[in-house]
Amino acid sequence: xxxxxxxxxxxxxxxxxxxxxxxxxxxxxxxxxxxxxxxxxxxxxxxxxxxxxxxxxxxxxxxxxxxxxxxxxxxxxxxxxxxxxxxxxxxxxxxxxxxxxxxxxxxxxxxxxxxxxxxxxxxxxxxxxxxxxxxxxxxxxxxxxxxxxxxxxxxxxxxxxxxxxxxxxxxxxxxxxxxxxxxxxxxxxxxxxxxxxxxxxxxxxxxxxxxxxxxxxxxxxxxxxxxxxxxxxxxxxxxxxxxxxxxxxxxxxxxxxxxxxxxxxxxxxxxxxxxxxxxxxxxxxxxxxxxxxxxxxxxxxxxxxxxxxxxxxxxxxxxxxxxxxxxxxxxxxxxxxxxxxxxxxxxxxxxxxxxxxxxxxxxxxxxxx
Ligand SMILES: [Zn+2]
Numbered sequence: 001x002x003x004x005x006x007x008x009x010x011x012x013x014x015x016x017x018x019x020x021x022x023x024x025x026x027x028x029x030x031x032x033x034x035x036x037x038x039x040x041x042x043x044x045x046x047x048x049x050x051x052x053x054x055x056x057x058x059x060x061x062x063x064x065x066x067x068x069x070x071x072x073x074x075x076x077x078x079x080x081x082x083x084x085x086x087x088x089x090x091x092x093x094x095x096x097x098x099x100x101x102x103x104x105x106x107x108x109x110x111x112x113x114x115x116x117x118x119x120x121x122x123x124x125x126x127x128x129x130x131x132x133x134x135x136x137x138x139x140x141x142x143x144x145x146x147x148x149x150x151x152x153x154x155x156x157x158x159x160x161x162x163x164x165x166x167x168x169x170x171x172x173x174x175x176x177x178x179x180x181x182x183x184x185x186x187x188x189x190x191x192x193x194x195x196x197x198x199x200x201x202x203x204x205x206x207x208x209x210x211x212x213x214x215x216x217x218x219x220x221x222x223x224x225x226x227x228x229x230x231x232x233x234x235x236x237x238x239x240x241x242x243x244x245x246x247x248x249x250x251x252x253x254x255x256x257x258x259x260x261x262x263x264x265x266x267x268x269x270x271x272x273x274x275x276x277x278x279x280x281x282x283x284x285x286x287x288x289x290x291x292x293x294x295x296x297x298x299x300x301x302x303x304x305x306x307x308x309x310x311x312x313x314x315x316x317x318x319x320x321x322x323x324x325x326x327x328x329x330x331x332x333x334x335x336x337x338x339x340x341x342x343x344x345x346x347x348x349x350x351x352x353x354x355x356x357x358x359x360x361x362x363x364x365x366x367x368x369x
Contacts, residue, residue, distance in 0.1 A: 024157035061159060086267055088347035094203055095358045099351025105132070106350070108198030108264060109177070110188045110342050117147070117237070118154040118180040123175060126157050129219050133161045138206035138217075140331050143245060143335035147237040149226040157237050161202045162214065169368045170251065170362055174309050176223030176238060184338040188345050189329055193265025195219060197354050203281040204358065206245050213256060215361060223262075230307065231281055239309035243316055253356040256368045257281050258320035259357055260310045263329060269349040270296075271325050272303035277310065278319035278366045284363055285321055289356045297352050303327065323353060 050162040088099025108128065109181075126142075131195030134227055138161035147156050156178075166305045175194035179187035186192070198217050205215050246252035264271070273282050289298035310320035329335040 001098060053128060062291050065073055079182055085344035085350050086349040091351075094351045094355035097354035097358050098200060099347040099349075099354065101203070102196045102350040103265075103347035103356055104169070104196075105199040106188060106192045106345055107342055109192045109195055110186045114183075114185050114187075115179050116176075116224070117149075117156050117178050117226070119129065122221070123177060126159060129159050129177065129195070129199070133159070133202055133206070136161075136203045136205040136206045136361060138163065138202050143241065145241050147222055147241070149222075149237070150234050151226045154222070154226070154237075156237055156241070158242050159219040160242075161206060161217040162218075163205050163208060163211075163216070164212040165211050167212050167369075168254050169256045170254045171213050171215050171364050171368075172255050172258045172313075173201060173215065173217045173361075174239065174258060176222060176262065176309055177218045177219075178221050178238070178326055180224040182336055182337050182338070185340060186338075186342075187335065187340055188342045189263050189266050189340050190335065191223075191343075193263060193345060194261035197264060197350050197357075200350075200354055201357060206359070212367050213365055214254075220309055232307075235307065236309050236312060240312045241288065242311035243318075247316060252316060252318065255318050257311060257364050258313045258318055259285070259360060260308060260320060260322045261323075261353060261357065262308055262324045263326055264323055264324065265345045265347040265350045266325060266329055266334075266354040267344060267349065268328065269325050269346065269352070270297055270299050270328055271353070272301045272327075274303050274306050274308075274322040276305040276307075276314060277321040278314070281319045281321045284367075285323070285356065285360045288360045288363055292355060292359060294352050294356060297349070298356065323357075338346055 006172060029067050036176045078283065088094070088103065091101075109125060111127070115125045130142070136367045141162060143158040143160070145156055145158075147154050175198040177191055177195040179185055194272050198219065202217050205217070207346040208215075218238075219241065220238030222241075223235065225231065225234045225320075227234055243252065246255065250304055257278075286298050286300065289295065306322060306324060306326060308322045308324065310322045313320045326335065329340075329344075334340050
């Protein structure tokens with residue numbers, strides 16, 4: 001398990017280590033994106049008993065605006081940075097990927113408020129994602145489907161930006177944009193960070209000159225379990241839908257690699273190698289990160305298996321890698337709580353992960369030309 005970094009907000013190191021120890025002791029061999037109940041209670045107790053400031057008082061930047069966001073564009077949020085240590089480097093230093101812009105997209109997504117599947121708010125998020133993609137010149141496919149969930153049939157929507165290549169191959173990038181069905185949960189990190197990152201990715205690749213392989217960027221609905229407890233049947237609805245749909249159309253055979261981003265924007269980001277992920281693809285991404293000088297973020301350490309949107313593709317034999325820092329966010333007590341807010345997000349982290357994905361896609365284009 002990753003070591004726990006004291007946060008800028010000043011949560012005590014000792015308490016963090018305590019959470020770490022408890023978490024390690026209770027961890028199942030297969031970590032899912034679900035925190036055992038006892039740990040959740042302890043983590044929230046520690047959060048309210050040991051930290052000092054912002055961790056206790058943070059809330060959605062503007063809850064009133066968040067809950068009244070009805071227009072397509074939503075409230076205006078300027079892409080401010082979050083202090084020097086977390087400022088994004090100039091885009092010219094990160095392959096053209098603009099971390100400040102990505103942060104601006106995350107801020108906008110958060111401003112729509114909680115947006116679980118089939119909510120009024122998620123419809124505004126969908127319109128926002130689509131309008132941004134069209135503005136970037138992407139061709140956009142939408143797949144409306146109905147998911148059978150433990151709380152009933154829910155209307156969901158996958159949105160896929162498609163950049164055609166010269167050959168038949170497809171490089172598929174994934175993010176989920178739905179938020180967990182938890183009161184006042186806006187998902188700045190869990191749902192927001194990777195979605196803001198992929199919007200910035202789309203801005204770049206949709207204006208690219210023709211590459212050997214197509215690049216598709218899928219914005220997935222329904223990653224989260226609709227009940228509190230994660231299960232195989234109640235999770236990754238959008239990803240399962242996309243994989244099944246591509247299998248039927250025959251396009252799945254064209255997919256050379258899947259890169260999933262999920263929880264990639266937090267301060268003190270440490271992404272470990274996720275052990276469900278395909279080894280050669282993980283190697284490719286970590287080698288790329290090391291070459292770019294990001295060994296401190298893409299740490300050369302294996303993490304336990306995580307259930308996430310890459311699984312439906314792995315199960316169908318498609319190489320896939322999950323880029324995620326779940327452990328740190330859990331240890332801080334922010335994960336799946338109303339504390340998952342914009343102040344936890346670093347434009348610099350977004351810039352680094354964006355740069356690595358961008359360069360990894362180039363490596364894949366060369367590998368499958
Ligand atoms: Zn989640």
